[in-house]
Amino acid sequence: MTDAALALLPEYGIPILALIVGLGCLGVPLPSSLFLLAAGAFVGAGELPLVATAVASLAAAVAGDNLGYALGRVAAAPLAQRQPELTGRARALLARRGRLAVYFSRWLVSPLGPPVNLVAGAGGMAWRRYIAAEMSGEATWVALCMALGFSFGGMVTQLADFLGSLGLFLAFAIGAGLTGRYLWRHRRGGSGVRA
Amino acid sequence: MNRKTPSARRGGRIAIVLFVIFAAGAAFFGFRAVMFAIHWSIPANIERPLEPWMTIRYVARSHDVDSLALAASLGVEAAPGRRRTLEDLAAERGESYADFAAQVDAELARMRADD
Numbered sequence: 001m002t003d004a005a006l007a008l009l010p011e012y013g014i015p016i017l018a019l020i021v022g023l024g025c026l027g028v029p030l031p032s033s034l035f036l037l038a039a040g041a042f043v044g045a046g047e048l049p050l051v052a053t054a055v056a057s058l059a060a061a062v063a064g065d066n067l068g069y070a071l072g073r074v075a076a077a078p079l080a081q082r083q084p085e086l087t088g089r090a091r092a093l094l095a096r097r098g099r100l101a102v103y104f105s106r107w108l109v110s111p112l113g114p115p116v117n118l119v120a121g122a123g124g125m126a127w128r129r130y131i132a133a134e135m136s137g138e139a140t141w142v143a144l145c146m147a148l149g150f151s152f153g154g155m156v157t158q159l160a161d162f163l164g165s166l167g168l169f170l171a172f173a174i175g176a177g178l179t180g181r182y183l184w185r186h187r188r189g190g191s192g193v194r195a
Numbered sequence: 196m197n198r199k200t201p202s203a204r205r206g207g208r209i210a211i212v213l214f215v216i217f218a219a220g221a222a223f224f225g226f227r228a229v230m231f232a233i234h235w236s237i238p239a240n241i242e243r244p245l246e247p248w249m250t251i252r253y254v255a256r257s258h259d260v261d262s263l264a265l266a267a268s269l270g271v272e273a274a275p276g277r278r279r280t281l282e283d284l285a286a287e288r289g290e291s292y293a294d295f296a297a298q299v300d301a302e303l304a305r306m307r308a309d310d
Contacts, residue, residue, distance in 0.1 A: 007248040010278035014266075045252040045262070047278050154243025154257030158235065165228035172220035179214040186207060 002157055005031060009038055011105070014053055016058035025064030025138075027114030033145055034160035040149025041156055054142055061138040065106075065117050069130060072121025090123035098125045099133040106137025107144060111171040245296045247282035254281070254299060260306045268302050 008016045017039050024032030034165050035058060042048040079087065094101075102120060105112040145163075149156050234240050243257050251271060255262035266272060271284050279287075285295035 002307075003247055005283065006246070007280060010248060010250055010253075010280050015276070023256070027269060041253060041257065042250075045250065045256040047252055048251055152257075153253060155235075157246070158231070162231040162235075165224045165231060169221055169224035169228050172217050172224060175217035176214055176221050179210050179217055180207060182210050183207070186203075186210075 002031065002034065006038055006157075007032070009042065010047065011037060013048060013078045014056045019052065021057050022060035022064040024137070025061045025113060025117075026068055031160065033110065033141075033163055034156065036142060036145035037149035037156040037159055037163075040146030040151075041153030042149075043146065044150040044153050053145060056148075057142045058135075058138055061106075061142065062135055065113070065134050065138065066131075067089075068114055068117030069121035070132075072118035073124075075118075076122030076124070087123070090119070091125075094120060094123040095126045098123075099129055102130060102133035103137040106134065107141035108167070109170045109174065110141065110167045112174070126178075202217060245299055247292050248280050250278050250280055251284070251299075254303070258303050258307070260303060265299075265302060265306065268306075269298060278286075 017035055020030045020035050021032045039048060039053050039057065043050045043053055057148045076087070098120060101112075101116055102125075105116040117134075148159055152159060206208060249257075251266050251269070252262040255265045271288075272279075281296060281299065282292050285292045288295065
């Protein structure tokens with residue numbers, strides 16, 4: 001399956017890369033990191049131009065993210081009227097931690113990227129704060145993947161396996177940490193109200 | 196004494212189930228990532244297998260050999276701008292991918308031995 005998908009990259013070049021990266025950022029389960037790694041390797045081999053490949057990937061990632069942010073914003077408008085307390089808590093959390101969450105969910109904990117876009121939009125994170133963290137995070141992701149692919153071109157599928165496992169480990173560990181903290185705070189007859 | 200409301204108890208049970216799922220996922224993928232890292236930290240395990248989607252120039256660069264020399268010895272063109280994959284090249288020669296990949300592997304081995 002990986003082979004069949006990767007065969008699209010030498011055949012169609014930058015447009016297919018941009019499509020997969022953009023849809024991946026929107027939450028469609030596609031091997032975007034693998035494609036970026038392979039793109040870096042094709043750049044190294046002189047089969048793709050460096051600047052155009054990097055710029056197109058970044059633009060596609062930013063477009064996909066912003067579409068997710070906009071969807072969150074539109075979908076949340078009715079929710080905010082019905083659940084003002086929940087929305088207020090989400091806003092406060094986003095004000096404190098939003099930029100870090102957006103930045104690190106672009107590349108280090110990339111499975112959380114699409115849901116964080118929706119939450120940032122839904123929670124009313126200001127677009128100017130969002131876009132700064134979003135673009136620097138995506139720039140980190142594109143540069144990191146392409147540099148790794150450039151340097152280790154013969155091992156891109158293995159690298160993608162490793163990076164994929166690392167990202168999922170971090171995403172699950174964050175989930176375990178958050179639910180664990182909830183359970184700890186509500187141990188022994190708590191009222192369910194946040195401590 | 197249990198002063199929890201039914202909805203809070205249900206919330207607690209959901210949180211326990213989620214915690215177990217997340218912890219199991221973290222253990223599984225953490226183990227997998229560590230095993231990958233250990234496996235590839237051993238130089239003998241580093242292999243760079245040919246794949247049907249690779250081009251001659253891609254193969255040459257990842258195996259650190261000259262792409263023009265590799266192309267010439269296989270009797271194929273490696274002109275920039277035309278990204279023909281190993282699968283395409285095999286089809287053009289009327290060979291199966293496996294046969295052509297074996298020739299490329301043999302040629303890579305020969306070129307590395309010459310260095």
